[in-house]
Amino acid sequence: MHVTLPDGKQLDxxxxxxxLDAARAIGPRLAGDALAATANGDLVDLMSPLPDGASITLITxxxxxxxxxxxxxSLGHVMSQAVGEFYRAKGYGPQDIKRGVGPSIENGWYQDFDLPEPLREEDLPEIERIMREIIGRGLDFSRREVSKDEALAQFPHDPYKAELIRELPDDEAITLYQQGDYVDLCRGPHFPNTGKLPAAFKLMSTSGAYWRGNEKNPILQRIYGVAFATGKELDGYLERLEEARRRDHRKLGRELELFTIDPMVGKGLPLWLPNGTVLREELSRFLKEQQFQRGYQGVVTPNIGNLDLFRTSGHYPYYAESQFNPIDVDDEQYMLKPMNCPFHVRIYASKPRSYRDLPVRLAEFGTVYRYEMSGELNGLTRVRGFTQDDGHIFARPDQLKKEFLDVLDLTVFVLKTFGMEDVRFRVGVRDPESDKYVGSPENWDTAERGIMEAVEEVGLPYAVEPGDAAFYGPKLDFIVKDVLGREWQLGTIQVDYNLPERFDISYVGEDGQDHRPVMIHRAPFGSLERFVGILIEHYGGDFPLWLAPRQVVVIPIADRHIPYAETLASEFKAAGMRAEVDDSANRMNAKVRTAELSKIPVMLIVGDQEEARREVSVRERTPEGHKERKGVDFAGLLAELGERVRTRD
Incomplete structure (x- = not known):
């Protein structure tokens, strides 16, 4: 066999x-420095056979x-070995420790355990110490292919490994990796030796996790770790993590009284508190204004629908596992709606349409319901009931590109408004090997080609992701990076030739014949709940003035200044702004501190001098810190702040 090196040279x-054989063929020094390789672009370890003819690069x-x-x-395997040694010192044997899955993830890894007694957070430093000792032993990782019977015999005490092994296809290679006396079922790849692993790692936490994510299965103990090539990278990550904790939307949502999730109401069903409702309504108002300017018409649809509606659309049974069970009503079945689009299709079909009527642009802030497993629920970012800023455009084929570009422009504008300008674009297309998609290959080809041509026309770089399409059509997703460098999938635009076909909707063309419209599904925010959760963390709760639930607080220095403060607050309200007076018995400094903790953007302090001159002293929160101005004319300030709110500066 032969492989091709980066310089084009072939190696027999x-x-x-x-x-590792390839590295040795080049030279002993390279073999000693090698850590891993890529083969045809995929990461591989030094122990696995290379495919004949592969293009390889050695990583040193x-x-x-x-x-x-x-x-x-590999550090995950070292941690798993360390956990075994930790419990061995307590008198337990190998048969007492059972292991679930343990993959690498972004920035680190996790491993699930079924342990004889729970591991405590305070035990993690000791596990970490044992890990460093194992690394110091310089143990080689070895790889061995075995039969299914051999693999089962290796883990006679472990039902989790046995379950995984029995599910493996008979023709799939089963591999075991070993370092020292620790053996695990694993596809790999791994580092060649524990001594070559970086020292920049840390065990972060432990939590419960259902086996295979199913709440009907046993709860295992999951340990998370992070690792980087250098200590500097690890320190930077830990600093960002601390900042993420400070910005956690669940923590800020509680402190700023934005939302709550009440177990008596139900898991994954957020309750919007008054402050959060203001935030939500401001976002809705902002997008509705933009949609009105672009020719959208608002609609409202019910929260449940006849099951036949979703059978026709294909949402049932294609997404049956992520939907709530049907509800029996009289002699019919209904379902909590998982999507708004079938309702909008029926609105389109409610009267005859001419080619002159198209495009028809319908928009709704519609609440939908999805069954998410309990272990996956997370504040506002993963819920069971959420509101989509759904819009559906019914267009003639010749209008498709223009409508798609208009939606693209709208979505980019929305993200820029919130300072989310670090965006990458992902085109989700069908997986030709999958049978989950509906519609003809010709329609799919046309839709996929149309999305790529539109994106290329405006010069946006994009990546194609096979298998990421919706079941009815391809899509363009907006992947946004927040201030902490985390990526989120927010807005989406989908091109759909199939739902119009499934619902048999049409318009009368210039030739007097019926023609099929094309649908565009779009949601610039995506889920309003998820967008708000991300927005809270993006801003750290310091919302811009126009969006802040509490915009202005007037702080009287003494009780005699309260009437003047209330007059100013009333004038703000008359101008359409949210203002309040802190008339508590606290001293002025305590009032300022309270406003700071509540992250109110503008604090106005008034005393004798300010009242006599109809002025205010201004203390304003800004991204750069606090900005203070004394002796500011109130009328001028009212106009200034009103303009900033009006323009959403």
Missing amino acids: LPQGATA KKNPAEAAPLFRH
Whole structure:
């Protein structure tokens, strides 16, 4: 066999050769420095056989970050070995420790355990110490292919491993990896030796996790770790993590009284408190204004629908596992709506349409319901009931590109308004090997080509993601990076030739014949709940003035200044702004502190001098810190702040 090196040179090797064999063929020094390799662009370890004819690149200790998924996965195995040694010191045997899955993830890894007694958070430093000791032993990782019977015999005491092994296809290679006396079922890949693993790692936390994410299964103990190629990267990550904790939308949502999730109401069903309702309504008003200017018409649809509606659309049974069970009503079945689009299709079909009527643009802030497993629920970002800023455009084929570009422009404008300008674009297309998609291949080809041509026309770079399409059509997703460098999938635009076909909707063309419209599904925010959760963290609760639930607080220095303060607050309200007076018995400094903790953007302090001159002293929160102005004319300030709110500056 042969492989091709980055410089184009071919290297002849024995059949079944590994990346380590390739490194040795080049030279002993490279073999000693090698950590991993890529084969045809995929990360592989030094122990696995290379495919014949592969293009390979060797990764060495000079660039260890390129092998991050490998060293993180290997550290997960080291941690698993360390947990075994920790419990061995307590008198337990190998049969007492059972292990679930343990993959590498972004920035680190996790491993699930069924342990004889729970591991405490305060035990993690000791596990970490044992890990560093194992690394110091310089243990080689070895790889071994085994039969299904051999694999089952390796883990006679472990029902989780046995379940995974029995589900593996008979023709799939089963591999075991070993370092020292620790053996695990694993596809790999791994580092060659524990001594080459980076020291920049830390065990972060432990929590419960249902086996395979199913709440009907046992709860295992999950341990999370993070790892980086250098200590500097680890320190930077830990600093960002601390900042993320400070910005956590669940923490800020409680402190700023934005939302609550009440177990008596139900898991994943947020209750919007008055402050959060203001935030939600401001977002809705902002988008409704933009939609009105672009020719959308508002509609409202019910929260349940006849099951036949969703059978026709394909949402039932295609997404049956993520939907709530049907409800029996008289002699019919209904379902909590998982999507708004079938309702909008029926609104379109409610009267005859001419080619002159198109495009028809319908929009709704419609609440939908999805069954999410309890373990996956997370504040506002993963819920069971949420509101989509759904819009559906019914267009002639010749109008498709223009309508798509208009939606693209709207979505980019929305994200820029909130300072979310670090965006990448992902085109989700069908997986030709999957049978989950509905509609003809010709319609799919047309829709996929149309999205890519539109994106290319405006010069946006994009990546194609096979298998990421909706079941009825391809889509363009907006992947946004927030101030902490985390990526979120927010807005989406989908092109759909199939729902019009399934619902048999049409318009009368210039030729007097019936023609099929094309649908565009779009949601600039996506889920309003999820968008608000992300927005809280993006701003750290310091919302811009126009969006802040509490915009202005007037702080009287003494009780005699309260009437003047109330007069100013009334004038703000008359101008359409949210203002309040802190007439508590606290001293002025305490009032300022309370307003700071509540993240109110503008504080106005008034005393004798301000009242006599109809002025205010202004203390304003800004991204750069606090900005203070004394002796500010109130009328001028009212006009200034009103303009900033009006323009959403």
